Amino acid sequence: MTLTVHTFSGSPRGWRVLLGLTFKGLSWNTNYLSLAERDHHKPEFLSLNPRHTVPVVEADGVTLRDSLAILAWLDRQYPEKPLFGNTPAEAAEVWQVAMECCDYLRDANRQLLSEVFFGDGTVPDKGTEKRQSLQTAVDLVHAELRYLETLLSDGRAYLAGNTPGAAEAIVYPEIRLLQRALETKAHIMTTLGFEAPEQTCPQLAAWKLRVETLPGVAATSPVHWT
Secondary structure (H helix, E strand, O other): OOEEEEEOOOOHHHHHHHHHHHHOOOOOEEEEOOOOOOHHHOHHHHOOOOOOOOOEEEEOOEEEOOHHHHHHHHHHHOOOOOOOOOOHHHHHHHHHHHHHHHHHHHHHHHHHHHHHHHOOOOOOOOOOHHHHHHHHHHHHHHHHHHHHHHHHHHOOOEOOEOOOOHHHHHHHHHHHHHHHHHHHOHHHHHHOOOOOHHHHOHHHHHHHHHHHOOOOOHHHOOHHHO
16 A cells, blocks of 8 residues: 655644654655645645645545544554554553643644744743743643653653554654754743753653654654754
């Protein structure tokens, strides 16, 4: 079966799918769309997904257009190396962590990083409405990082067990995007309290290293970062 992933370079939801494929040891083709050229609004893409969102996966006549649906489909289509556990209890744990991070971490990151990456490059003055709004996002992100740190505090290697799965596919892009913000927008991120993640969340930092040293994970990184 030929798998083709349509996505944007750096899209967290598209990155989830690339990681899921990687964890399963599968091969695929990636079609990176151009956001500047609005490829996701062109007729050929709208024929795949009228909602003009990524990712979209084509697989021998099957078209899937939601990252979680794609991960679940991968587990049914390719049951080896499951992304959602081997038992009902494991599946429940993975789904719970995955959905919590979809609902909370992704939203908190979006609020924070949209300002960090696409704002005017300065930190708003304290006491201003814009700073208060940004601080709310910062507090939400820190709360989610502490939650992830708690999940890893019992010695487990991964967020929902001892093998990488859907939780890693969902969470790793968010953590790596925070690191990217620290790498490229250091002044803003350090001012907002993100200067030493390995000290504030050592378990999470070790987890990130475990994930990014897995075979093939480095190749899923956004191509425009290089």
